[in-house]
Amino acid sequence: MKSSDPVVTRFKERFGDEILSVEEFRGQVAISVKSARVLDILRALRDDAECPFDMLADLTAVDYLRLDHPERFAVVYQLYSLLRNERIRIKAYVGEARCEIESAQALWGDANWLEREVWDLYGIRFLNHPDLRRILMPDNYTGHPLRKDYPLKGRGERSNFPKYTVEEPS
């Protein structure tokens, strides 16, 4: 898809204030947006008349700690249009202080687990998510290990288990 595609043009007209940048790289379009109205943005793309992006192929996040980006985190939505065989990428920037964004669970059911994963590993809270629990790390884990400032070797979680002992028969 080109960034001159009518879907992108229509999108720019409608959400001009929300858009931070539109990039095209090797036939892929990526649109960076602010996170406040992300749900409207995603709904508009999903319900587009000509090119409905009806499938959420992936939802993930990036930590841009100490890099030159509008905010520290970006939640990335990879959308796919089954009808037109086109893909588009939406990046919604989320700040560190208010680390939350609307859940896309109401639009695509598969966002449920993907958002749990992002919450688990990056600590980005999804508002109105029906069941925001950890999905990969143990339930009693503290911290969000894919953040760039999380120590690689953890904070002692890996040595925090009781040693197996046997009581001597008396």
Next chain:
Amino acid sequence: MGLEKILGDGVLATRVSALVNWARQNALWPMPFGTACCAIEMMATLSSRFDMSRFGSEVIRFSPRQADLMIVSGRISIKMMPVLLKIWEQMPEPKWCISMGACASSGGVFDTYTLIQGVDQFIPVDVYIPGCPPRPENLIDGVRKIQEIVSKEKISDTKHGS
């Protein structure tokens, strides 16, 4: 076994333990704790080409209550460790443990927040098998080492008591 109280440490006790050890060492029932790529090598060891049954330990038990040899083959994450501990506790004494591969023995290349850096920190390991993954021959060698350990036990020993 409690026999030593009756028999003492004399000739009879030695002969009884030789008999018991002979029976035990040639009928090890492994509990496979295969969590990663090393488990594939373990399966190869068990199947016809390498055929661990030649050494009397082909009866894989998926119930820890029926097993006496734990083979930890693969990475153990912090979410898996409580499971491993529980299964180890469920195995009846006497029991032995093989830590198979670099990951189970030391964490291997995965020096990260989520991986146990060697299961021997939490459960007693008798034999370590190096390699990533170890060849089936190495695993067979490990089982032979366990058999050696078993053959040297006395009936007055309490396993893993210390």
